[in-house]
Amino acid sequence: MTPKIHHHGATTGVTGSCHELRYPAPDAQNATGYHSLLIDCGLFQGDEAGDDGARANQLQIGFDIAPIQALIITHVHIDHVGRLPYLLAAGYQGPIFTSPASAELLPLVLEDALKVGFTRDQRLIEQVLAVLRSRIIALPFGQWHRLDGQGGVVPLASAGEPPGSAPLIRLQRAGHILGSAYVEIDVPIDVPHKRQRIVFSGDLGAPDTPLLPVPRPPERADILVLESTYGDRCHEDRGTRVERLRTVIEHALADGGTVLIPAFSIGRTQELLYELEGLFHAHGEGGAQARPHWQRLQVVLDSPLAADFTKGYRRLRQVWDDEAQDRLQQGRHPLAFEQLVTVDHHADHMHMVNYLAHSRQPAVVIAASGMCAGGRVVNYLKAMLGDPRHDILFVGYQARGTPGRDIQRYGPRGGYVMLDGERYDIRAQIHTIGGYSAHADQRDLIQFATGIPTAPAEIRLVHGDEDAKAVLAGKLRDVLKRTEVVVPRSLSSCS
Template identity: 35%
Template sequence: MNIKFFGATGEVTGSCYLIQVNHKNILLECGMLQGSKNHERHNSDPFPFDVAQLDAVIVSHAHLDHTGRLPMLIKEGYHGKIYTHNATADLCEIMLVDSGYIHEKEARWENKKRERKGLALIEPLYTTEEATRTLQYFQGLNYDKELEICSGVKLTLRDAGHIVGSAIVELMLTENGESKKIVFSGDLGHKNAPILRDPFQVKHADLVIMESTYGDRLHRSWQDTWQEMGEIIAHAKSSKGNILIPAFTVGRTQELLYEFIQHFEEWQLGDWQIFLDSPMGIKATKVYAKHSEVYDEKAVDVEKNHKGIFDLPNLHMSETTEYSMKINQINSGAIIIAGSGMCTGGRIKHHFKHNIWRKNAHVIIVGFQARGTLGRSLVDGTENINLWGEKVQVNAKVHTIGGFSAHADQQGLLDWYQGFENKPPVVLVHGEEEAMSVLAEKLKHQCQANVVQASYKQNIII
């Protein structure tokens, strides 16, 4: 038995691990590299293993850094099953097809430039059709149900609390009469986050593969986060402007809508028009609404007392371009939630064009903003932004609320590991080197854990 690490080693994207047991090859995650253009070009590299030899594929959740190369796997000839939670299968139907559309669009733009220069044309990483074809190979599962996916490999998914359908992956591996239990954390959720349950606590493992995204920091409390949100909304109301919220379409958007219901009276939200201006965000919200079986107790109660956990009386779902353009005719009293979460594209940029130069407008940043993104420049206090070649002055008040995260922080990761009763060895993945190193030291000294920081192509005997 062994596991090879082909992604998310010293970085947070491109998750990909190959487990070999009993002459079977199990691929765990098939994620896309995200970040700089130089980084992303490696998505077209050949897989570092023989696709024809794969017996099964497992993905922990729908984010593209865990699923984004699945269509390429199918293109290369894999026609076996892709095991995941039912809600993840539903989200992948949205996210992989959208990813294919983006790759096609980027290839068209690049080829226009190449044609003018007389250069060879390029093919998209994969198309919407290829992404759609991938969906037929998904087999959706429920939490806590053991399934033998091939000889010597039993799979159980546990709730990770990260996004809807996210899973901790338990694998019971048997070879030559010996059995070992491998537990892969996937992306662990932020404790007490809205809607979803806290991550399931596994009690025993022979090896733990654990994410380390925020291994070097602590999150602000949820109470302080919601208090600040309420104060910003009250201030914006007094200044009679619009509120713009760039939000990730899966997870963050749904958390906001849910909390708007919780604080509807307190924040006097009935005085606003609320818009979800994101076709993909609307589809993802429908998936969240469909899978109430994964809600925490509070969300279950909210669903019973309302028509649904997102059923705001003044919420307008904006799917069409025409509807989105009409929103920009509103100068006051609108709360607009739109993608993209880092302001790198999508409809939020159009709303910036019509609002960000207004002194009574407000921008609320509710997610991580990577270096080099428009969102990061706003967080850093830029006075001007460039929108489609036009310089636009930033007069709006920009608020950054730091308590939002779909990932466990350092203490959450330590608490989850300490829930194991036998202190199993740990392999850290899915974290930048500094965060990973800090968490490794904490695990060694506070938990007396045997810790390895995974490196690319490292092979660990189980």
């Protein structure tokens, strides 16, 4: 048997990432003849689906979990971890490997997922989280670990240590959100003394993502499973996107309106706060390019989960990149500046929606969810979409079938969107700044793949719309002539 990859998600779009790597089982008593590792177990959104019938409203695990020896989490975005409670409910009892920062953030994400998808019973939630915490094993970046066959791992003492017959796992920085990793897995094959190296990219970050170091390509990959979210386009450079953000804010200042940014609670929110702090530093009172009207502007973070993650980012400031460290040395507070207001309770949220919708107080509001499929952002949209004073700014990917995609597509034409079964006409200004995506763009993905010293024998493209995968596949085939580029299409696709 050679290793096989089964994709349980992220083949029909960008959500539901879940990949199973099957490899020969040394135990002759194993009926299947193989063991497996599961890489991510994410939630579906919009119209996307998995090979076990899973979709946004059907999340139970339908694939066999018996062979799974370990779950490896690349990062804590909900489309990579949101089905983990269902995996536990299905009977999975193995370890959960992830980076140290993700190990701290993962319980926050899943507590929210449990409240939304399972129960509001805090006692029951705490019981589940206690089980979760007991299974999490944090692996430092850059260190090979060998599965010990008893639900744990053993660090390799040296690069030359014989790997034996067990899989080896190593996490490397992916630069997508705090703690994000790509995964290197070294597994045996049915050829004496031969092993195969499979790399799962997770989500790769753009080189100039605030707060995070640049991801570096792996030293080897026989098979590369590569995300392709922005495989068909290139982002704006950082200077351009900051200027576009400033321009949208200036419109709000001139009209006394709100810039509403639907944002993912972790990653995108903190990057936006970082960039907004930079704008206030330049244009606020005492700034090098001070603009008096900027002193009227409020930044509202209306998402308890995002606020919790922002606190987590601040606690983990020791892993920020050099630029962010420089700001700290200057006495600045990139994620906790003076103009920032945090809204916690629901009553305060509804008051803020009403106040900003009817006053002329200029504001930037960051609220979840990032694809407008639920959460507090929906109340802002209902109150503001019909008023041209307001601006809706998309800074992240909008999946097919989500309200965010409909607003992004039909809003510039004066169209409408359905929210909670009601029609809302769109008169607000609609903007998209692609450069704020925490995902690598086409150029970055190609550089990651071509930066591997020996080209992979195979690249499998996942986590992208069909057009994005098709365009990226063509580009990769042009530059990697001897590499087979595969685009899994069927829900049951495997290598």
